[in-house]
Amino acid sequence: MIALEPSVEELERMLAAIGQRIISHLATIAEQPASDLQTLAPEAVADPPQWGRPLEETLDTLFRRVIPPGVNSAGPGYLGFVPGGGVFSAALADLIVKTVNRFVGLRFMAPGLVRIEWSVIRWLCQVVGFPRESGGILTSGGSLASFIAVYTARRNRLPADFLNRIIYVSDQAHVSVRKAAQLAGFPPANVRTVASDAWFRLDLSALEAAVLEDKARGLHPFMIVASAGTTNTGAIDDLTAIADFAAHHGLWLHIDAAYGGFFALTPEGRGLLCSLERADSITLDPHKGLGLPYGTGCLLVKDLNTLYRAHSMGAEYLPANTELHELPDFYDISPELSREARGLRLWLPLQLHGIQPFVDHLVEKLRLTRQALAELAQLPGIELAAPPALTVLAFRLVPSADGDPDAASRALLLRVNARGHVFLSSTILCGRVYLRMCILSFRTHSEHIAAALRDIREEAAQILNQTQR
Structure with a gap:
């Protein structure tokens, strides 16, 4: 049991243990799946114990069972909704x-x-x-x-x-x-x-x-x-x-x-x-x-x-x-x-x-968006909603003339996200289903956009082939 007022030695031990977990988490964040929407949060965390659990056991529950399920919104493959990322120096401030x-x-x-x-x-x-x-x-x-x-x-x-x-x-x-x-x-x-x-x-x-x-x-x-x-x-x-x-x-x-x-x-x-x-x-x-x-x-x-x-x-x-x-x-x-x-x-x-690294990060995201736009525009069946003003790309998959673009787009979203490299979200524009790629996280770089475009290209090609049979 940890006291409400830990000793100096206990404080040092707690900070060291938590620090090691955080460092390990950040060191592997790019390799972690962009999403895990199948695993449910464990019920074991629901009720507090009468007396405290060991710190290592509690950290195991957090980092192995509680945090992984859902969407890795701090990772470089998070391109859904509007990413942030979570600058580590701000966590130190907290x-x-x-x-x-x-x-x-x-x-x-x-x-x-x-x-x-x-x-x-x-x-x-x-x-x-x-x-x-x-x-x-x-x-x-x-x-x-x-x-x-x-x-x-x-x-x-x-x-x-x-x-x-x-x-x-x-x-x-x-x-x-x-x-x-x-x-x-x-x-x-x-x-x-x-x-x-x-x-x-x-x-x-x-x-x-x-x-x-x-x-x-x-x-x-x-x-x-x-x-x-x-x-x-x-x-x-x-x-x-x-x-x-x-x-x-x-x-x-x-x-x-x-x-x-x-x-x-x-x-x-x-x-x-x-x-x-x-x-x-x-x-x-x-x-x-x-x-x-x-x-x-x-x-x-x-x-x-x-x-x-x-x-x-x-x-x-x-x-x-x-x-x-x-x-x-x-x-x-x-x-x-x-x-x-x-x-x-x-x-x-x-x-x-300083301010300049944040400026450079935003300039990079604008550049990556233009590059992604150029490649998406060349993919068969991909239709863009509008040219991007900033770093959001909205697009859909349009199969053959008698195909269903909404069904094809939903299928593309599910299949790309299931690969686990990136996470995209969707929206409705003019009554039609569109996928969204928002390039904004400071952890997202050219290799992550390349992975997203590869997954979109390969999965779109498979869907188009299936609908043309």
Whole structure:
């Protein structure tokens, strides 16, 4: 049994044992299957014992039975959904944070850690081009960031009775945006879905028609959510035109840049993501583009005061905060009072690695995507949904004229994933099944894309041969 307050010798032994397991896991991560969807998690881990189990026995359960099943989302072959990878230096930051266990909801409790977190938020504001009066909050991910954005916009722009106010989203918007609107009090009918164009970008003419129609019905347009890299295809809406439209109609503009925002660090991405700075609020996910561990999201706002007006609330047991300070009380600008020091998991990697390795990683992923696109376009039966704006490739398998593309595409997905080299995901576009390859993990390099293309080429050829018999 391990005591709640281990001795120095016990601490050293525990850290050494866990460190060896972690090193072994990372050293073999490229050889581990990209997915294991057949094995179920063991029932033996369900109930805690009355007295503790030996550390080695518990680590065996974790690393041999609990962790392997499912999808290896930290591995280089993970090309499904939106990869991150989990930079190891951020795990070191988490170990430090959870060991010192400092409270950062109020700045006086841990001013050094609050300053570190605020410094990375200020850097993120620079990445998107926001002014000095901007700010933000680190969150568990884009879903919570989107909720805070909608709630903040509502509290700053709308009266108590806001049920005739309308939010506009593309049919390619992330599902978390609609959920955020409902959590912020808007009925589903108040979220207007606007059609996308042939490249899966929000259609400006359809947006204008929807806004004019709602005004004619006596409703009040309130907010537009644009995408800087959709999940389905990586499409980037025309942010400049949408910003012009929002300004003309007096609408709050939120940009969901959870996936695509960090490409603004690259020369190519800066050209694609122009007008980010015109948003009222932006969602970023460092656990996507920067490869940090899951649970690292961010909301940025152009005017920090909007967060104060939406969230600040006093209590007799809290210190009075009568004026703005160079460092915020995070409680005053977000829903949380109790919160860990999230900033260290972004600050420490940036300090240890610098910015340039992250830029180089994103440039490499753009290059790998163009290479994969060129080869996919040459494969018999493969049909692309649209040219990629960033690093998402959506494609399907179209057999002979009388074949079923949806069935063929589903079969291709299952057969490629069953090989275990890579993991792809799927989606529905215009009512049709498409496979998705999202090239984003910092562990994914040319040899892993070559393996993916080899598996796609060989399995597609077999499916096509079978359907032509």
